[in-house]
Amino acid sequence: MPTETLSTRDRVLRAAADLLTKGGREAVSTRAVGAAAGVQAPTLYRLFGDKERLLAAVAHYGFEEYLASKVRLGRTDDPIGDLRRGWDLHVGFGLSRPAFYVLMYGDAHPGEPSPAARQAVSMLEQMITRIADAGRLKTSVDRAARMVQAAGVGLTLHLIATEPDERDPELSTATREAVLRAITTEEAMDADAPPGSGPSAEVASRAMALHAALEGKDVPLSAAERVLLAEWLNRLAR
The missing domain is CATH 1.10.357.10 (Tetracycline Repressor, domain 2)
Structure with missing residues (x-):
């Protein structure tokens, strides 16, 4: 897996973890995570599939x-x-x-x-x-x-x-x-x-x-x- 993809995945996980800490499970929507991590929805689906x-x-x-x-x-x-x-x-x-x-x-x-x-x-x-x-x-x-x-x-x-x-x-x-x-x-x-x-x-x-x-x-x-x-x-x- 390319280094860029690993970096993107880590950035997404960090953003999702921060949202989880601040707002609980319901705060971790794909839209909110994408916005916080600076990635588009297709990238999230490619990396994780679904919520x-x-x-x-x-x-x-x-x-x-x-x-x-x-x-x-x-x-x-x-x-x-x-x-x-x-x-x-x-x-x-x-x-x-x-x-x-x-x-x-x-x-x-x-x-x-x-x-x-x-x-x-x-x-x-x-x-x-x-x-x-x-x-x-x-x-x-x-x-x-x-x-x-x-x-x-x-x-x-x-x-x-x-x-x-x-x-x-x-x-x-x-x-x-x-x-x-x-x-x-x-x-x-x-x-x-x-x-x-x-x-x-x-x-x-x-x-x-x-x-x-x-x-x-x-x-x-x-x-x-x-x-x-x-x-x-x-x-x-x-």
Whole structure:
């Protein structure tokens, strides 16, 4: 694709993003975007096809900014602490860019997610896999990732829909910690825990640690045996 076209596309996306930020989804009309970017309607249709595809491209544009901030977050020796920081970054991004966030998450529909959306989920799964590697995960990586994403997105959309002066400042932290308690286990079993709860949590975390350790590794098992082992480990984790 010629450099000029890439430059035009970037200019259009920047103009659309600015309109979205100032006026929400309804402000992003092809006429308004064309006027702001200094391009004619045929150029917009050639680049994006229609308004819905333009909005999808703007959502992707927003995802790229979010992913860049997640990459800058880095990692430490504390995978659960890293997940906490990732949660806070996610919520903070949504509250600082609400129009982008609603476009990215508030208009969900079944279908193939964008590459950026898939990368965001992959990064979350990598964070949770590190918790499993440390023997601290109580459920499967996939289920834990779905729980974190569902709770984080739901919370952020709720906060966006609430007037700033009416928001509970502790709600995000309380929700985050509730989810963490549901998917992770303490390093040491609680002596005051109800009978049977300690060993169950330990078995679940060990099962998921083994599942994560074997992922992608060359082990002397047939394909059918690997499927059966994965089923057993997931059952123990539940």
